[in-house]
Amino acid sequence: xxxxxxxxxxxxxxxxxxxxxxxxxxxxxxxxxxxxxxxxxxxxxxxxxxxxxxxxxxxxxxxxxxxxxxxxxxxxxxxxxxxxxxxxxxxxxxxxxxxxxxxxxxxxxxxxxxxxxxxxxxxxxxxxxxxxxxxxxxxxxxxxxxxxxxxxxxxxxxxxxxxxxxxxxxxxxxxxxxxxxxxxxxxxxxxxxxxxxxxxxxxxxxxxxxxxxxxxxxxxxxxxxxxxxxxxxxxxxxxxxxxxxxxxxxxxxxxxxxxxxxxxxxxxxxxxxxxxxxxxxxxxxxxxxxxxxxxxxxxxxxxxxxxxxxxxxxxxxxxxxxxxxxxxxxxxxxxxxxxxxxxxxxxxxxxxxxxxxxxxxxxxxxxxxxxxxxxxxxxxxxxxxxxxxxxxxxxxxxxxxxxxxxxxxxxxxxxxxxxxxxxxxxxxxxxxxxxxxxxxxxxxxxxxxxxxxxxxxxxxxxxxxxxxxxxxxxxxxxxxxxxxx
Numbered sequence: 001x002x003x004x005x006x007x008x009x010x011x012x013x014x015x016x017x018x019x020x021x022x023x024x025x026x027x028x029x030x031x032x033x034x035x036x037x038x039x040x041x042x043x044x045x046x047x048x049x050x051x052x053x054x055x056x057x058x059x060x061x062x063x064x065x066x067x068x069x070x071x072x073x074x075x076x077x078x079x080x081x082x083x084x085x086x087x088x089x090x091x092x093x094x095x096x097x098x099x100x101x102x103x104x105x106x107x108x109x110x111x112x113x114x115x116x117x118x119x120x121x122x123x124x125x126x127x128x129x130x131x132x133x134x135x136x137x138x139x140x141x142x143x144x145x146x147x148x149x150x151x152x153x154x155x156x157x158x159x160x161x162x163x164x165x166x167x168x169x170x171x172x173x174x175x176x177x178x179x180x181x182x183x184x185x186x187x188x189x190x191x192x193x194x195x196x197x198x199x200x201x202x203x204x205x206x207x208x209x210x211x212x213x214x215x216x217x218x219x220x221x222x223x224x225x226x227x228x229x230x231x232x233x234x235x236x237x238x239x240x241x242x243x244x245x246x247x248x249x250x251x252x253x254x255x256x257x258x259x260x261x262x263x264x265x266x267x268x269x270x271x272x273x274x275x276x277x278x279x280x281x282x283x284x285x286x287x288x289x290x291x292x293x294x295x296x297x298x299x300x301x302x303x304x305x306x307x308x309x310x311x312x313x314x315x316x317x318x319x320x321x322x323x324x325x326x327x328x329x330x331x332x333x334x335x336x337x338x339x340x341x342x343x344x345x346x347x348x349x350x351x352x353x354x355x356x357x358x359x360x361x362x363x364x365x366x367x368x369x370x371x372x373x374x375x376x377x378x379x380x381x382x383x384x385x386x387x388x389x390x391x392x393x394x395x396x397x398x399x400x401x402x403x404x405x406x407x408x409x410x411x412x413x414x415x416x417x418x419x420x421x422x423x424x425x426x427x428x429x430x431x432x433x434x435x436x437x438x439x440x441x442x443x444x445x446x447x448x449x450x451x452x453x454x455x456x457x458x459x460x461x462x463x464x465x466x467x468x469x470x471x472x473x474x475x476x477x478x479x480x481x482x483x484x485x
Contacts, residue, residue, distance in 0.1 A: 002028045005046035011074070011084050015047065017106040018085065021409045022092045047088075049074060054084065056091045066095035082134060089136060100409040101380050103136030108402050109429060110141075110411075114149040140384070144397055144413070151398040152426050159423075161433045161449060164219045166424060167209065167247070169202070170439030171239075172226040172463060175264055175299055188230050194463050195235065198440070201470040203242050205438045208474045210246045212481050213436065217251040220424040227260040233268040240276035249277060254423045256280040262308040263300035270315040280422065282352075283309055284323035288342040289335050292328050302342065309346050319420055322348045326382040327356035336382045340389040350416035351395060352425075353386050355406045383410060390415035399425045434484070436477075440466040444477060446484050455480055 002023060006012065016028060031044075048055040054074060058066040068091045074080040085104040093099055102110065117127045124146050131142040173188045173195065188195075221243065231239065240257075249255070257273050259265050259281045273281065285305040287293060293300065312320055322343055326336055343351065387397070395415035399422070402411045414425055427433050431454060437444045441461040445454050457480040459473045460466050466473065 001043065002026050003031045003044040004028050005031055005044065006049075007047070008049040010049075010077075011047075011081070011088075014081065014085050014106075015088055018088045018092065018104060019045070021100055021102075021106060022096055022098065054087055056087065058091065058095045066091055068094065086136060099136070099138075101138050101141050102402070102409050102411070103132075103138075105135045105137060105402075109400075110402065111145050111148045111152065111400050112430070114142075114145040115152060115430070118146075118149055118153065141411075144387070144400065148397050148400045148413075151396065151421065152430060155398070155421055155423060155426050156430065156432065159219065159427075159433065161447070163215075164217045164251070165213055165434040165436060166220040166222070166427055167218065168424075168435060168437040168439075168442060169206070169221070169223045169239075169243070170225060170437065170442045171223065171228040171231060172198075172440045172461075173230040174225065174227045175230055175261060191463060194467065195231065197467050198463055199235065199239065201467045202239075202439055203246070204470055205474055205477075206242065206246045208477065209436050209438060210248075212477070212485070213434075214248075215485075216434075218247055218249060219252065219433065220254045220256070220427065221247070221249070221252055222256045222258075222424045224256075224258045225260060227264050228257055229259045229261070229264040229266075229269050231269075233266065233272045236269055237272040237275065240273065240278070244276060252277070254279055256282065256422065256424060258282045258284070259308070259312070260284050261298065261300060262305040263298070265308040265311065267311050267315070270312055270317070274315045274317065280319040280321065281312060281317055282321040282323060283312060283348075285339070285343075286323060286325045287328055287331065287335065288339040289331065292331055292335065295329055306342070306346065309348070318349070320348045321350040321352055321416075321422070322346070323352045323354065324386075325354045325356050326386070327379070333379070333381055333385065336385060340386065344389060344393060347393065349420040350414065350422065351386075351390055351393070352412070352414045353383070354412045355383070355403075355410040380410065383413070386413075386415075393417075398422075399429050401429055444480065446480060455483065 002019060004015070004019070006015065019028060020026070044059045046057050046059075052073060053069060053071050055069045056067065057064060068087065070083070070087050072080060072083050072087070074084050089104045114127055114131060117130065122130070127146055128139060128142040131137060131145065132139060173191060175188055223239070229236065255278045257278050259270070259273070260283070262283060262285065265283065283305065285302070286296070286298065288302045288305065290301050293302070309320065324339055324343070390397075394417050396418075397413055398416050399414040400411055414422065416422070428435055431445065431447055432449065434446050435444065437459070440459060440463050442459045444457040446456075447454050457476045459476070460469060
């Protein structure tokens with residue numbers, strides 16, 4: 001429990017975000033220093049915003065442990081915010097004896113900052129220095145951001161945003177629900193009788209979107225979930241046929257299907273996917289350690305992952321991504337090393353690495369007391385090992401994002417061999433193109449670049465509600481698109 005005292009709340013968001021970066025999952029309680037019952041709280045952090053000064057202190061049971069004062073024109077939230085964030089960070093660093101890899105940065109897309117600086121003509125060296133000085137981040141994180149931003153510039157330079165768009169199609173069914181999952185997913189054993197009606201509703205939404213965007217060129221198609229391959233081979237063939245019939249795929253540069261969990265992958269499903277213009281699939285082991293797979297609720301083994309990958313190669317897929325998660329319950333650096341060794345032997349075209357994010361809706365969060373001793377979280381050492389192994393596989397980082405629920409102030413990052421970068425992943429991160437999402441829990445973004453704004457439309461998450469209210473979901477899009485067209 002952290003007791004937080006502030007005489008002004010104008011930097012409340014920054015204070016809380018940086019506090020949670022240092023003290024993950026701690027509860028923060030707003031108090032006044034004279035509030036009854038906390039005369040000697042175990043842990044109190046106080047910020048006093050005065051006339052051109054900020055004073056901060058940290059006390060344990062009434063004993064002063066860290067203190068700083070700074071002269072600062074904090075009322076000007078432009079330059080003032082960076083100074084205030086540094087001040088908060090340095091006070092917490094004094095107390096904990098720790099630094100964070102990303103420094104004061106708590107935002108989701110740090111590469112956007114670097115992307116803009118490169119557009120302004122700064123050299124790599126200038127960008128790195130400014131990034132480290134401004135945010136107190138490590139040089140390694142700055143270098144990764146520069147690599148990613150330059151690759152994004154290269155890939156996005158081929159896109160004309162104004163007359164193109166991408167689509168996401170969500171299949172929210174899974175064989176089982178994983179311990180860490182917070183996505184819209186429904187166990188197939190309980191929801192198998194809804195699949196046909198779900199697909200009918202989905203096709204109706206697809207038809208509306210295709211008509212609404214008929215004057216634009218479709219850039220990328222992404223079918224995700226859930227686990228799309230939880231569908232039967234016949235259903236998968238029907239879905240992909242419907243996509244081809246509904247949308248003009250003449251200009252599509254990339255068509256991805258998340259094959260996802262190895263326990264859902266069969267030879268006939270892979271053949272059904274290959275029979276359509278799908279250019280990229282993803283096979284996601286998350287870990288190559290069988291004990292962890294059992295713990296997190298994955299009904300497959302490492303050997304089944306290897307078999308699924310080899311089947312995909314036999315069918316003819318030459319662009320396969322693999323997803324892994326670092327920081328899974330019970331895993332340390334040796335487990336990550338084993339996972340990377342096995343993936344190295346398979347030699348996929350790309351590797352997506354997620355640092356475990358413990359989200360509110362996940363079983364892991366709801367049952368945290370049972371798993372607390374096993375959840376150590378990702379470490380920067382793990383991500384450095386991933387970076388080294390990816391480079392040895394001939395891959396470079398091409399997209400990166402962060403989540404506030406990642407322990408250790410770390411990131412999610414995608415690596416790919418040259419020419420195998422996922423265009424959809426870059427587009428969804430950089431938010432420069434409309435991405436129209438269909439299905440339960442899908443979130444549509446319409447991007448207005450000149451005004452630097454994004455308008456959204458959300459679909460309901462519940463499968464039954466989506467089926468019953470499909471006309472309402474379409475109407476939500478119709479309302480959103482009125483401004484667009």
